[in-house]
Amino acid sequence: MAPKVLISDKLSAAAVEIFKERGCEVDFLPDVGKDKEKLAEIIGQYDGLAIRSATKVTEKILAAADNLKVVGRAGIGVDNVDIPAATAKGVIVMNTPFGNxxxxxxxxxxxxxxxxxxxxxxxxxxxxxxxxxxxxxxxxxxxxxxxxxxxxxxxxxxxxxxxxxxxxxxxxxxxxxxxxxxxxxxxxxxxxxxxxxxxxxxxxxxxxxxxxxxxxxxxxxxxxxxxxxxxxxxxxxxxxxxxxxxxxxxxxxxxxxxxxxxxxxxxxxxxxxxxxxxTPHLGASTSEAQENVALQVAEQMADYLIKGAVSNALNMPSITAEEAPKLTPFVKLAELLGSFAGQATETAIKGIRIEYEGDVAEMNVKALTAAAVTGVLQPLLQTVNMVSAPVMAKERGITIEDIRREQHGVYENYIRLTIITERQERSVAGTVFSDGKPRIIQIKGINMEAELGANMLYVTNDDKPGFIGQLGSILGEAGVNIATFNLGRKAEGEQAICLVEVDGEIPADALEKIAAIGQVNQVKQLHF
Structure with missing residues (x-):
C-alpha cells in the first residue's frame, strides 16, 4: 500500500507532484493546520505530515497519529513541533536547513x-x-x-x-x-x-x-x-x-x-x-526559498517513506538513499541480535556494548546501534523503534557503547552485541552472508551458525548424552514440528546451546518439561 501524506500548510504545488511521482498518496489541505481539532481528527490515517510554521505538532496531535512515521518541516525552525513527544512516539522529525x-x-x-x-x-x-x-x-x-x-x-x-x-x-x-x-x-x-x-x-x-x-x-x-x-x-x-x-x-x-x-x-x-x-519574519520569504524548501521536504519525506533514507532528521541518524539498500540487512541483523539478547535477559540491563568488525565498521553505525537498542528494548516496550530507542535507553540509565574494528576473523562482517547486567555480561554475534540473510554465529562465546525464524526455542544445557532425545520427544508429544535444529558447545561435557526453529507456539507445559530435564540450565521461547 502506498504511504499516505498530509500537507497541512501552504506549500508549493510542486511538492504535491514530487510526492506523487515518488509513489506516495497525498492530501493537500493547506488550512487544516490552523484547525487543531480537525487535524487531530484526521491525522491517524497518515504516514507523513508536511508542514510549515502554521501547523502545531503538539503531544495531543501526536497521540492521535497512530500511523505517523515522519513529520517534515519546510524550513529550518521546528519550534512548532514537540520533538521529545515525537521521539517518544517513534516519529522522525525532519527539517530543510539548507533550502532557505x-x-x-x-x-x-x-x-x-x-x-x-x-x-x-x-x-x-x-x-x-x-x-x-x-x-x-x-x-x-x-x-x-x-x-x-x-x-x-x-x-x-x-x-x-x-x-x-x-x-x-x-x-x-x-x-x-x-x-x-x-x-x-x-x-x-x-x-x-x-x-x-x-x-x-x-x-x-x-x-x-x-x-x-x-x-x-x-x-x-x-x-x-x-x-x-x-x-x-x-x-x-x-x-x-x-x-x-x-x-x-x-x-x-x-x-x-x-x-x-x-x-x-x-x-x-x-x-x-x-x-x-x-520586518515581519521575512528571512525565508523569497519565491526561490519557498520553492526550494517545499521541494526539499517532499523529496526527503518521500525518500524515507519509500526507500528508508533519512536526511536532515533532528532525532534520528541520517541514512542516505545510496546506503539504505546496503545498510538494510545489517539493520535487520542488529535488531535481531538486540531482540535475541533482550528476550534472553531476565535481570535489569545496565549497559549495551555493540562491536562492529570488518566492512560493517565503515557503515553508518549510528543507525545500526539505534536498531540494536530497539531490538533489546522491544520485549519490554512494544512501541519502541529506531527513533525512540536511544532516548528510552538513556531515560532508563542504560549506557550505550559502540566499538569499530578492522576484520580479524574469517567473517568479512561481524556484529557482536553484549548486554551488561548487575550479575553478568551476555553476548551474541552475527553476520550477513552474500545472500543478504542475517545469521547468528556465536552465543555466549559458543560458536554456531543459525538463521532466526519467527518462533525459536533457546536452551542452555550441560553437554551430556540423552538431552537431544528427550527434547525431541517432548516437542513431538506436544505436536510441535521442528524446522531447523542448531547445536553448539564450548567443549565435550561442558556448557552447550541448542537453538531450534519450530512451527508455531510451544505450549507452556512442554516448556516446563524441557526445563525439568536434568542437564538443562535455561529455557526460553523467542519470537522474531
Missing part, C-alpha cells in the same frame, strides 16, 4: 545596509515630501568589523558576503573549529571579545536555553558605543526591553529586527524606537 539559507543570509545583509543607511526612515520622509538630507547621516560598511554570533550554514554565507563587502569578520560559535574558521576567512573569538570589537553584530544561532537572551542588558553594556545589531534568526535571542533602552540612550546605534519574542508582533517594545528597522 541563502535567502535568510541575504536578508541579514540587506537589513544591515538598511539600518546603516536608515533607508526605511529616509524613504518615508522623502515620500512625505520633507527632503531631510542632513537628518539621515549613514555609516559606511567597508572596513568595519562584523561579529557573527553563530557561524553555521547561514552564518558562514553571511561571512562570505561580508568579506566580499571588505568587512573584517569575527565569529563566536562553540562548534566552530579553528580549521573551519580559517577556511571561511573569519577569526574565531569568545563572546565578550566579539561584543567589544564588533561594529555590527548579527545573530545566526538557534533558540536554546543557552542562547535565550544572549543579547541582554549586560551583553549590550559590553558592546561598542553606537554598534548596530541585526537579528534575522530567532525571536527570544534578544532582550527586547533592554535593546529598546539602549536604542533610546544611543548605546546601540541602530537595530534591524526580523524576528520577535512573540509573533505575530502587533505590539512590541522596539516599535517606534530611534533607528530601528523591523
Amino acid at each position: 539559507a541563502i535567502t535568510t543570509a541575504e536578508h541579514a545583509v540587506a537589513m544591515m545596509f538598511a539600518v546603516a543607511r536608515q533607508i526605511p526612515a529616509a524613504d518615508a520622509s522623502t515620500q512625505a515630501g520633507k527632503w531631510e538630507k542632513s537628518k539621515f547621516m549613514g555609516t559606511e560598511i567597508t572596513s568595519k568589523t562584523l561579529g557573527l554570533i553563530g557561524c553555521g550554514n547561514i552564518g558562514s554565507i553571511v561571512a562570505d558576503r561580508a568579506i566580499g563587502l571588505k568587512m573584517r569578520v569575527i565569529a563566536f560559535d562553540p562548534f566552530l573549529s579553528e580549521e573551519r574558521a580559517q577556511d571561511i576567512g573569519v577569526e574565531k573569538v569568545d563572546l565578550d571579545t566579539l561584543l567589544a570589537r564588533a561594529d555590527f553584530i548579527t545573530l545566526h544561532t538557534p533558540l536554546t536555553d543557552k542562547t535565550r537572551n544572549i543579547i541582554d542588558a549586560s551583553a549590550i553594556e559590553k558592546m561598542k558605543h553606537g554598534a548596530y545589531l541585526i537579528n534575522c534568526a530567532r525571536g527570544g535571542l534578544v532582550d527586547e526591553v533592554a535593546l529598546r533602552a539602549a536604542l533610546d540612550s544611543g548605546k546601540v546605534g541602530g537595530a534591524a529586527i526580523d524576528v520577535f519574542a512573540e509573533e505575530p508582533a502587533k505590539e512590541n517594545p522596539l516599535f517606534g524606537a530611534p533607528n530601528v528597522v523591523c
